[in-house]
Amino acid sequence: MQKIKKLSIIIPVFNEEKTIFQLLEKVNEIELIGGIEKEMIIVNDASSDNSFAEINVFLQSFKDHNIKSITHEINQGKGAGIHSGLKIATGDWIVIQDADLELDPNDLNKLLEPIITSGIEVVYGSRFLDKTNKPGDGFMARQANLFLTWLSNVVFGIKITDMETCYKMVRGDLFKGLVLKEQRFGFEPEITAKLAKIKGVRFKEVAIQYNARMASEGKKIGWTDGVRAMYCILKYGWFSK
Known part of the structure; x- marks a missing residue:
């Protein structure tokens, strides 16, 4: 049984x-x-938009030393946001949480369970293991996700069902030890490739709830991100040490 003190x-x-x-x-x-x-x-x-104001309202309402906030002056991308967060994270485990409501934060406890009981180093929350989830982001988006995951499995030598998932929970020292370069959505295949190359690291997936939204509702990832993801899978899988 593994003891976890803090989750960032x-x-x-x-x-x-x-x-x-x-x-x-x-x-x-x-x-x-x-x-x-x-x-x-x-x-x-x-x-x-008004995200900054909404964040400040929250910070004023819930003042806590374990709530930290960073602001980028120039938009840099999701990967860059994660890089900034990593610099000040103090948890012995780290997880990513998207700012929309596609995923239920209560599922974070599902990801923690195999870490505590089995000593797993990396846990992904899979949107595709729960067959009750309805992929509202469309047939083509789902097929693209499945293809990118298949390609990742072939190139990285792993066996997972959802490479593009937001919910990636990783032991802190492993996460911080990675040299991550991708500034935008290429972060997802890059971190998966680099974790897969660490000898002895075990992956585990758990089923999570997924309430997909459409582009009209604010979903930002598009076909160009899919092309970039394919490039990153090959770059960090076959053409990088």
Whole structure:
């Protein structure tokens, strides 16, 4: 059985004024299993809507030394937001939480369970293991996700069902020890490739809830990100040490 003291939750934010306050409330309200301490790190990536104001309202309402906030003056991308969060994360475990409400923060406890009981080093939350999830982001988006995951499995020599998932929970020393370069959505295949290359690291997936949204509702990832993901899979899988 593995003892976890603190979980750092990095929350990159870009133009999520409709969801960010509610999301932060949900994360703040979670009681982590095993009495694990929680550290929230909010990274506002130069949002041009009212996200910054919503974050400040939350910070004023819930003053806590374990809630930290960073603001980028120039938009840099999700990966860059995660890089900034990593620099100040103090947890012995780290996880990424998107600022929308597609994923239920209560599922973070599902990710913690195999870490505590089995000593796993990396846990991904899979949107595709729970067959009750309805992929509202469309047939083509789902097929693209499945293809990118298949390609990752072939290139990285692993066996997972959802490489593009936001929920990646990684032991802190492993996460911080990676040299991560991708500034935007290429972060997902890059971290997966680099974790897969660490000898002895074990991956585990757990089923999570997924409430997909459409581009009209604010979803930002597009076909160009899919092309970049393919490039990153090959770059960090076959053409990088």
